[in-house]
Amino acid sequence: MPGTTHGKMISGMTRALRCAVIAGTLIPVLTTAIQAQPFNVPITDPKVNLRFDRYHDYAAVGEAIDQMIEAFPKFLRLEIIGTSWEGRDMRCVVINNPDTGPDTAKTAFYVDGSIHGNEIQGIEVNLYLIWFLMENYDTLPMVRELVDTRAFYVVITQNPDGSQNWFEFANTGSSSRSGTRPLDSDNDGRFDEDGSDDLDGDGNIVQMRKYMPGAGTMKVSDIDSRLMVPVEQGEVGDWIMLGSEGIDNDGDGRINEDGPGGYDLNRNWPTDWQPDWIQGGAHWYPLSNPESRAVADFLLAHPNIAGAQSWHNTGGMILRGPGSADRGEYTYRDRQALDYIGERAELILPYYDYIVLWDDLYTVHGGFIDYTFDNLGIFTFSNELWSSRQYYNEAWTEESPIPNEQRQLFYNDAVGMGAWYVDWHEVDHPTYGTIEVGGWSKFYGRMTPPFMLQELCHRNAMFAIFHADQMPMVELGDIDIEQHEGNSWRITATAMNPKAIPTRADAARQNRIGLPDFFGIEGDDLTVHMGGFPSGMLGEQLNPVERRPERISIESGISGRDRVTVSWIVSGSGSVTITYESTKGGTVSRTVPLR
Amino acid sequence: MKLFRSIAIPTLAAGFLILVLPTLSGTLLAQTGSYDAYLNHTDLTARLQSIVESHHDLCTLESMAVTTGGHDLWMVTIGNPNNGHAATNPGLLVVANIEGNHLIGSMAALYLVDYLANGYETEPAITDLINTHTIYVVPRLNPDGAELYWSQAGTEMPWKADPEDDDRDGSADEDPGDDINGDGLVTKMRVRDPDGIWMVDPDEPRLLKRADRTRGERGIYTIYTEGVDDDADGEYNEDGLGGTHLNHNWPHQYPYYQDHAGINQVSEIETRALADFAFTHRNLVMALTFSPYDNLITSPEAGFEREAPVNIPEGLELPPGVSMEEVMEYFRERKAPTSILSQDAPYYRFISERFREMTGLSGKGASGEAGSWPQFAYYQLGLPSFTTPVWTLTSEDDGEQPGTSSDDIPRARIAALARRNGTSEDQQWLQWFESNGIEGFVDWTPANHPDLGDVEVGGFAPNARVNPPVDRIADLCEQHARFAVWLGAQTAHVQLVDTEVEATGPGYYQIKATIQNDRYLPSALEMGLRTRRVQPVTLRLLPVDGMVLIQGPLQQQVRNVYGSGGRATVEWRVQAPPGTRVTLEMLAPAAGGLTSVTISLNQEGR
Structure with missing residues (x-):
């Protein structure tokens, strides 16, 4: 059982405090008190x-x-x-x-x-x-x-x-990658007719080998009797490797070439x-x-x-x-x-x-x-x-007491008490006669x-x-209102994205995916004459957009940890509402009086 | 020493017959209703139902899907009434009216159904085709779009009706063209503009041409689509009606992110229904499309293709039982070809020649076929895929009957002459409208535009250049139906022509099976082999008690059998008690279906 190493006192305390929180969404004082508590990650109770x-x-x-x-x-x-x-x-x-x-x-x-x-x-x-x-x-x-x-x-x-x-049937660590929709992987008109076969019924698909004294291409390793190694040139071995556990179900001379799915x-x-x-x-x-x-x-x-x-x-x-x-x-x-x-x-x-x-x-x-x-x-x-690499605590070096070839088996023995390796054992094969099967179980290698x-x-x-x-989160900064003459105003607003991800990816802009962001202004008594981006060293000039100044299109959105500033020249009275709309960065808006 | 010959299929006659053009009677075969008007969905449905009802032994009518507009996507299946294995006969897939306004395509497809149904057991070529093939006809892949031809008659729209936000402003279809001058049509507006780049074409004052400064020409007009700025964004008609173009929605050379290409490949109900059909019908051997694109009047040219490089990772150990060739194939960096493969081009050329003879069609099809269905059918399904616009401008030039020698096609000469004289295609259209009394061009007339002031409205009428006049429908359809019957007969038909058993020792036998394709096309085009979509011919010996395989395997595959008498032989060696009877199966789903013979292992031997 995980999560029982800490004392009852702490778990009792957290339970009590949680009750307090449930009752106390209306009582901010208590919430603050809870925040101050020491805490275990992950939670133990x-x-x-x-x-x-x-x-x-x-x-x-x-x-x-x-x-x-x-x-x-x-x-x-x-x-x-x-x-x-x-x-x-x-x-x-x-x-x-x-x-x-x-x-x-x-x-x-x-x-x-x-x-x-x-x-x-x-x-x-x-x-x-x-x-x-x-x-x-x-x-x-x-x-x-x-x-x-x-x-x-x-x-x-x-x-x-x-x-x-993968869970239910015999597999290797790498099989059952596909879905299970039938597919004629070998193009013979039959679907999924030659998958692997669990010859010993142990739920694992491992390797097949056959003892062929003096006629093989493989031999048992000197390092560990479970390891198979290819013979040197000019040498003969006693074993032949026959591939993944299975039989030629459809008689086309190939083994396991059309299993479940295959996409x-x-x-x-x-x-x-x-x-x-x-x-x-x-x-x-x-x-x-x-x-x-x-x-x-x-x-x-x-x-x-x-x-x-x-x-x-x-x-x-x-x-x-x-x-x-x-x-x-x-x-x-x-x-x-x-x-x-x-x-x-x-x-x-x-x-x-x-x-x-x-x-x-x-x-x-x-x-x-x-x-x-x-x-x-x-x-x-x-x-x-x-x-x-997480198995061994460090990369293997020449100084290691265990040969490189053996370290996975060493790990299996020393850390797994043999849990993950299927020792070679005899089974009957319809084509190859008596053979042996053995090797890594599906839970080793790719699985944690x-x-x-x-x-x-x-x-x-x-x-x-x-x-x-780090996803974008749009915020509105200061809104600067400057009276020009009469009821004519220059309004300057800034939207910020304090996060690392832009409000719109360049990829989206380039591919014309989704909508651009929009920086808009509206009011009951408002005429927008011009709108655009401040320019000049001090932002004292205005680079106006050609169309729709009341809803300026910001094609690139706001970059990561950056801001966008726009100015409008308007006439009107009362108050104006300034809105920054971003499909991915959120929509924020603020209403300010013209004065 | 040949001891046993199980079957001898007569093959001689077929070899001579295949290239002979069908000689059908002069009268029109299609009889169920007339061909003097274009049909909307209701009328087309009624016509299809009527044909299928009166030929229910031959045809079925199925709805492949229901579109967003609520229309059934019809497919007619025509097959041998005596053989319940319609899905194991080689399949011909005919698709039409992918562009909603290309109505001549649906007429040609309807006519073909009619023609086949009525010709069965009266015309030998048709009878033979239906007895040996299953013909799947989708007369109108885009019923929603086709309805726009009537409901939005003033606008030319090849795509679907579903709205699309072309200008990415958050609203869809909010700024279509508008009829400014009240003639019921959306044409063009020309506006006098000192910055304009267009001028009146000196050869044809109704047309405009782009001014060429390098020849001292000066532009005086700017051209817009007829309409107002409905959404007041400063742009005219930038987000018109309609959505996905179903002939730009396919994965080969898909035009990513382009207007009307769809949200992604095969994104539409219609295209998905057709794709799913194609992938679940492994018996398909050919695709014929009636669409504005053409590869029959002008056959496609093969391009240069570099062999794909092989990058085998360093230090790769060969797994047991895997050959170096397989490894090389695995690590080959393949790229999709963009022109027809050189091995396949000659077949297209030959068929194109026959097409021109049989239809007399010349002229050219539409350009810009990236993402089109006919391309997909060849480059990804690996099928021989042909497409014809059914009608072209130059096919209308004179009343000459088709079928004359290919060296003497007056239309082609006229077209060539026109090109030499520098007559533009637009000018040819105007001439053709005049000589046929068609109001295909709206003369420029002054109009008042709310924003632009004085404008002139005019230009080509919507859809005037898409479909032929209705009095040409029947002839064009007849020619294409005749061609389709001939084309269907060219597909591979692989037969098991010979099995031999030879005793090679006491109880030891060698079995040889020879297969042969007497039709014109190979059982797989090179593209079909590459895509691995065309199923190889599979030969298998069924296991039997007491028989031990010496040389095999039991199941073997032949990837391709060339046409015009191409052969392949497959061998086995077995050990078995004399007299053992073995069943040999040949499965060629795309080239003749399943054949099964039983052979007897004879006790005589060397």
């Missing part, structure tokens, strides 16, 4: 006792969501944004404080995970993120401010079928989409799968989303686009915002590197982060959760060991929160 040393499958995720909604009904809402191929719910948990406005009126952060069915850590981080924000709303002022000013859309998994398939939901997005023969896994056409279509429809219906994260595994990376060299580089201004966040992410996430997808990893056509950035103007990162999972969840959720906090 939560309302909802979720465990983050285990992985949640589809049903368990449903239960966890239900429990959290029951505990925090005011803030949490479950939206089913679509249905997967097999008919599972595409669950989106909306985090919003209705007291401060509807979610659609706030700048929102989108997060999903497990678009690749086997990359299940994202599901845990997403549950943790919701859980953490809710459990700490009353006690951590930073949490409260974030939850009060922003909305969160948490799509727990983009690929519920693929994830469930890649993260190559199915519109931006830079390429057909399957160029970009493997692309499927038929952009958004041809119900899961990607549901997510795209949701994103398109929520232009208030300004930041996004899509969790993957593995390798310890904070990835940004572009996904292919052909896309060119982002503008300096867009890159500045991404770099600001990405460079800090490396500090939040030990063992993780902030890198560019195509340049530092591989080329992806039709990937999610290109879609959200180029097609939707959302500043997006995709983290490759978990680095295998359960005892390290909570830290992974916490740190990555904190990064998502950091990223979300």
